[in-house]
Amino acid sequence: MLSIVIPCYNEEDMISLFYNEVEKVNFPLEKEFLFIDDGSSDRTLEELKKLAEKNQNVNYISFSRNFGKEAALFAGLKESKGDYVVVMDVDLQDPPELLVEMYESIINEDYDCVGTRRATRHGEPPIRTIFAKSFYKIMSKISDTEIVDGARDYRMMSRQMVDSILQVNEYNRFSKGIFSWVGYKTKYLEYENKERAAGTTTWSFWGLLKYSIEGIIAFSDAPLSIASFIGTFTFILSLIMALMITIRTVIFDNPTQGWTSLMVIILGLGGLQLLCLGILGKYVSKTFMETKRRPLYFIKEKNDKKQ
Numbered sequence: 001m002l003s004i005v006i007p008c009y010n011e012e013d014m015i016s017l018f019y020n021e022v023e024k025v026n027f028p029l030e031k032e033f034l035f036i037d038d039g040s041s042d043r044t045l046e047e048l049k050k051l052a053e054k055n056q057n058v059n060y061i062s063f064s065r066n067f068g069k070e071a072a073l074f075a076g077l078k079e080s081k082g083d084y085v086v087v088m089d090v091d092l093q094d095p096p097e098l099l100v101e102m103y104e105s106i107i108n109e110d111y112d113c114v115g116t117r118r119a120t121r122h123g124e125p126p127i128r129t130i131f132a133k134s135f136y137k138i139m140s141k142i143s144d145t146e147i148v149d150g151a152r153d154y155r156m157m158s159r160q161m162v163d164s165i166l167q168v169n170e171y172n173r174f175s176k177g178i179f180s181w182v183g184y185k186t187k188y189l190e191y192e193n194k195e196r197a198a199g200t201t202t203w204s205f206w207g208l209l210k211y212s213i214e215g216i217i218a219f220s221d222a223p224l225s226i227a228s229f230i231g232t233f234t235f236i237l238s239l240i241m242a243l244m245i246t247i248r249t250v251i252f253d254n255p256t257q258g259w260t261s262l263m264v265i266i267l268g269l270g271g272l273q274l275l276c277l278g279i280l281g282k283y284v285s286k287t288f289m290e291t292k293r294r295p296l297y298f299i300k301e302k303n304d305k306k307q
Contacts, residue, residue, distance in 0.1 A: 001030045002103070002156075003082030006090050007072035008048075009038040014090045015047040019058070022088075022096045028103065029084070033058045036076045039066035045301070052303055064300040070173040071297040073153065077162050079302075086156040094154035095191055102156040105187050112184035115155035117148055119190040147176055148188055155179065171294060172286050223283075227276035234272055241265075 048060040102114040164182045
């Protein structure tokens with residue numbers, strides 16, 4: 001069986017449309033649809049209930065509040081029953097027609113995972129495209145975990161790989177990195193960027209920027225190294241400046257004066273110190289959240305049909 005994990009947040013217009021489009025795909029295995037309602041404030045849950053009443057292969061989970069997409073992905077993988085599991089967005093930006101090619105690659109080419117990546121970003125705001133490309137370039141340089149440029153969460157995985165991902169039960173999750181970190185033989189399929197079929201996205205620019213920062217912190221300690229380098233560089237610079245002032249005063253009898261230059265130096269060094277403290281604080285806060293061992297989510301309601 002193929003389990004299709006679909007996180008949803010305020011997607012009432014897309015539920016039936018998504019199900020109908022995926023059902024059109026002539027897939028060789030039985031399909032299980034597992035929708036995760038991430039605390040939606042619209043009629044998403046009502047639409048899921050109606051769909052589940054009409055279709056035996058539809059299951060749903062509803063969270064007690066909005067816990068975020070990462071929690072929804074983890075819950076879906078944990079509740080899935082299939083021999084193969086695919087993660088898809090409900091907005092139909094993930095082409096359902098690729099499901100067959102994914103499955104054939106796993107079966108015939110001995111892959112454990114077949115992911116997807118966008119060959120282009122047509123239709124996206126230019127600023128989002130610039131920052132996305134910059135993020136992948138930065139990650140490729142500072143992290144030992146490969147994050148493929150343009151990679152989507154849309155991927156099909158073997159049960160063995162899914163079980164390995166579920167063992168990574170950290171609180172601060174970045175699934176794109178975890179999918180790569182667990183290893184396993186992976187192939188990527190390229191496709192042209194597609195617009196949403198209906199509704200509006202809940203991802204803002206600042207939300208994506210915050211998510212990118214979470215990914216950098218989760219899979220690299222490079223920011224800490226940068227903070228250390230800044231501290232070392234400013235210390236050496238201060239020694240050089242102190243030597244120059246001493247030489248000007250003793251040899252040339254020209255003591256350095258100027259309140260403005262002094263304030264610039266003080267503010268500059270103070271700003272660098274706060275920057276480094278902020279970087280360190282980010283890592284400390286993540287450690288703090290991990291030590292609390294809070295659950296990733298709470299399930300308020302679910303159905304569970306036997307497949």
